[in-house]
Amino acid sequence: MKKTLLSLFLLMSALFMVACGSSSDSGKNDSSSSAGSSSSESGTGASADSIKIAGIFSASGGAAALGESEMQTLKMLVDQKNADGGINGQQIELVTYDDKSDQNEAILAMKKALTQDKVSIVIGGTISGNSLAMLPLAEQNQVPYISVAASKQIYMDENGQARKWVFKMPQDDQQAVERILQYLKDNNLTKVAWLNVANSYGTGGHDEFVEHASKYGIESVIEDEFETTVTDAKPLLTRVKKANPDAIIVWGTVQESAVVIKNIRELALDAPVLASHGIATNQFIEVAGDAANDVILPTGKLLVANSLEDSNPQKELLLAYNESYTSKYNKSASTFGAYAADAFTIATKAIEAKGTDSAALRDFIEQELGEFVGLTGTFNINAENHMGLSPDSFAMVRIVNGKWTLED
Incomplete structure (x- = not known):
């Protein structure tokens, strides 16, 4: 009898979970929607012939300092585009997922976006580990995927070839490492400590450091790593x-880098501290406090847009994006949100030209987009390079009195 009751209970529980899993949150503006329940949005209500785009970001969890602004930026831009009439008269239906900074959640979200939501293109993958976990599904389902994470491995396979269905918006970790190495060389800081976070982003940066340091006359006196959960x-x-x-390089993202750099200040290590572009957000300054001062890093130009020459082709775009984002969300725009903005602009250009056929969209981005001036830099995507940014898309920046200032 007990076994019968137990079996019946398990059966009913399973049916209940299936029912819950198939429910939809369509129409809600919920930036924290999980991989288990998507949020579907459009400016005037999605129709059967609407254009479906997925956004998968780490809007909560350890990478929320990066993913929240990406999610918010994409929602803002979809609302603006739909208010202007959509794409070729069709409204955009944006399906968003919060992967909670977890690879398994990211995989689940990608699978749902591709097989259930049937989206035409996917934007997201806040952190490198999640993007790397998601991309095989995009390749298997032959749907264009525009990543907003940094690792070179995201768009290049183990043979150094561009992954057919994957594109990437942030600058390479290789480019970031080489800008740091050049800065060290220029300032005669030749013996360095390399410290990286123990995940895909950290090991990718470390690999680039090991490969390129000697070209710049830089040698490490110690190389070590720290956990994402370091306290x-x-x-x-x-x-x-x-x-x-002579200098300390801390390669990580906001939360863990802030802990390490605060500890550096507490121990009174007086060597200059350089960091990766993974901390290029005001939230790093908020978390690190005074310890953030004098940290030097390569980053896109959004954080120092007001200091750019008026002739810079990015300046007007950067200031307009920051104004729109600040007006809507009552906080400054983030470099990470800019990655999502560039991805969306490229996606809409492709859809305007080719409709919603995935293969045609992929081909347009690779072969027909041409030179594109975005928030992150000037893109020249081609068959060999599915990122298309040059090193000059970076600026070297120093934090001074809690503000971002141009170092070069």
Whole structure:
């Protein structure tokens, strides 16, 4: 009898979960929707012939400092586009997922976007690990995927060839590492400590450092890593202090880098601190506080847009984006949101030209987009390079009194 009741209970529980999993949250503006329940939005209500685009971001969890602005930016731009009549008279239906900074959630979200939502294009993958986990599904389903994460591995396979269905908006980790190395060389800081976060983003950066450091006359006196969940890096930094480096490179994103850099200040290590473009958001300054001052990093030009020459082709675009985002969300725009904005602009250009056929969209981005001046830089995507940014899309920036200032 007990076994019968238990079996019946399990059966009913399974049926209940299936029913819950198939429910839809269509029409809600919920930036924290999970991979289990998508949020479907359009400016005037989606119709059967609407254009479906997916946004999959880490709007919560450890990478929320990056993913929240990406999610918000995409929603803002879809609303603006739909208010202007959509694309070729069709409204955009945006389906959003919050992967909670978790690879398994990201995979689930990508699978649902492609097989259930039947979207024409996917934008997202806030962090490199999630993007790498998601991209095989895009390739298997032959749907264009525009990643907003940094690792070179996202758009290039193990043979150095461009992945057919994957494009990427942020600058390469290779480009970021080489800008840091050039800065070190120019300032005669030749012996450095390299510290990276222990995930795909961190190891990708470390690989580039190992490969390119000697070309710039830079050598490491210590190389080590820290966890994404680090709360106290002082034991690690004690070893760094003994190594007596000319400079310290902290390669991570907002939360973990802030912990390490605060500990560097607490231990009074007086070597210059350089960081990756993974901290290029005001939230890093908020989390790190005074410890953020004098940190130097390569980043896109959004954070220093007001300091750019008026002749710079990005300046007007950057200021307009920041104004729109600040007006809507009552906070400054983020470099990471800019990645999502560039992805959306490229996606809409492709859809305007080719409709919603996935193969035609892919071919347009690769072969017909041409030179595109975006918020991140000037893109020249082609068959060999599905990122298309040059190193000059970076500026070297120093944080001074809690503000971003041009270093070069």
